[in-house]
Amino acid sequence: MTTSSTTAAPHASRRPPVRLWRVPVRRVERVTPRMARVTVAGDELADFPAAGTDQNVMLYFYPDGVTLPEPLTLESARAMWSRVRPLTRTYTIRRYDGAACEIDFDFVLHGEHGLASAWAQRVRPGDQVIFVGPSPAYRPAPDVDTYLLAGDETALPAIAAILRELPAGARALVYVEVADAAEQQPLPTAAAAEITWLHRDGRPDLLERAVRSAVLPEDRTEAWVAGERSAVLAVRRHLLDERRLERHRVRPTTYWRRGQSGN
Ligand SMILES: Cc1cc2nc3c(=O)[nH]c(=O)nc-3n(C[C@H](O)[C@H](O)[C@H](O)COP(=O)(O)OP(=O)(O)OC[C@H]3O[C@@H](n4cnc5c(N)ncnc54)[C@H](O)[C@@H]3O)c2cc1C
Numbered sequence: 001m002t003t004s005s006t007t008a009a010p011h012a013s014r015r016p017p018v019r020l021w022r023v024p025v026r027r028v029e030r031v032t033p034r035m036a037r038v039t040v041a042g043d044e045l046a047d048f049p050a051a052g053t054d055q056n057v058m059l060y061f062y063p064d065g066v067t068l069p070e071p072l073t074l075e076s077a078r079a080m081w082s083r084v085r086p087l088t089r090t091y092t093i094r095r096y097d098g099a100a101c102e103i104d105f106d107f108v109l110h111g112e113h114g115l116a117s118a119w120a121q122r123v124r125p126g127d128q129v130i131f132v133g134p135s136p137a138y139r140p141a142p143d144v145d146t147y148l149l150a151g152d153e154t155a156l157p158a159i160a161a162i163l164r165e166l167p168a169g170a171r172a173l174v175y176v177e178v179a180d181a182a183e184q185q186p187l188p189t190a191a192a193a194e195i196t197w198l199h200r201d202g203r204p205d206l207l208e209r210a211v212r213s214a215v216l217p218e219d220r221t222e223a224w225v226a227g228e229r230s231a232v233l234a235v236r237r238h239l240l241d242e243r244r245l246e247r248h249r250v251r252p253t254t255y256w257r258r259g260q261s262g263n
Pocket residue numbers: 003004005056089090091092093106107108109110113114115116117118137153154155157158254255256257258259260261262263
């Protein structure tokens with residue numbers, strides 16, 4: 001099973017050039033009570049190779065007070081790894097606006113114990129954000145009748161990007177597990193999408209049970225699933241072992257692991 005990034009499918013686009021970006025925060029807002037949107041902006045983002053699809057970057061978190069090389073590039077950052085190595089976390093590009101030179105990242109606020117989550121709670125306009133990427137993730141295959149998208153709130157930014165990309169009228173069954181109704185958000189799409197919000201209320205196997213109940217054509221279904229590792233594994237097992245979907249039609253990605261830091 002793929003862990004922190006999906007394997008490249010035959011139809012995946014060529015990898016865009018990866019570089020290090022350092023841009024200031026322009027805005028911070030709450031999308032929902034437990035989701036913070038951090039908008040970064042800078043002229044250099046005019047060159048950001050956004051593909052209009054699901055893409056992610058690796059955020060770099062340096063210790064406070066560290067002196068960074070100038071210019072800070074992927075090469076100069078790596079050259080100092082023996083002395084200072086940043087902690088990294090992966091986040092999806094929720095929205096890229098080339099005209100405004102802006103990128104939105106949406107952070108699930110899961111508590112003060114998470115490095116990135118705690119940072120997203122305290123970050124302010126003007127603070128610098130350093131990230132490396134982009135990395136392409138899922139691209140929906142064209143020869144598919146039904147797209148199954150399943151994930152928890154960490155997968156919402158990716159689900160939003162995938163839904164935005166699906167062609168008009170494409171059938172999509174979408175299951176999103178969130179804490180409660182206040183965490184639901186609009187997911188605009190031209191696809192014929194049936195979006196089911198699952199409210200957690202302490203139940204561990206919501207996503208798996210929802211996918212089990214889905215009416216899926218046996219062939220020409222492509223499934224994308226992302227979120228907490230055990231939930232992703234359970235859905236993957238069901239789709240491969242019980243539904244007998246072809247292996248290349250099932251695209252699981254672990255986004256986080258309970259009780260374990262980082263990805
Ligand atoms: C390709 C990819 C794209 C991703 N895109 C996004 C995105 O757009 N938005 C987003 O919010 N996340 C996204 N994630 C998930 C995110 O990277 C992880 O949740 C990450 O662990 C958060 O880092 P942290 O520093 O806040 O917590 P960590 O320091 O990594 O973890 C601290 C503790 O918190 C727990 N934890 C981590 N995440 C969660 C959570 N969501 N809910 C409850 N407990 C948690 C861990 O198990 C650990 O016990 C993505 C991951 C991948 C691989």
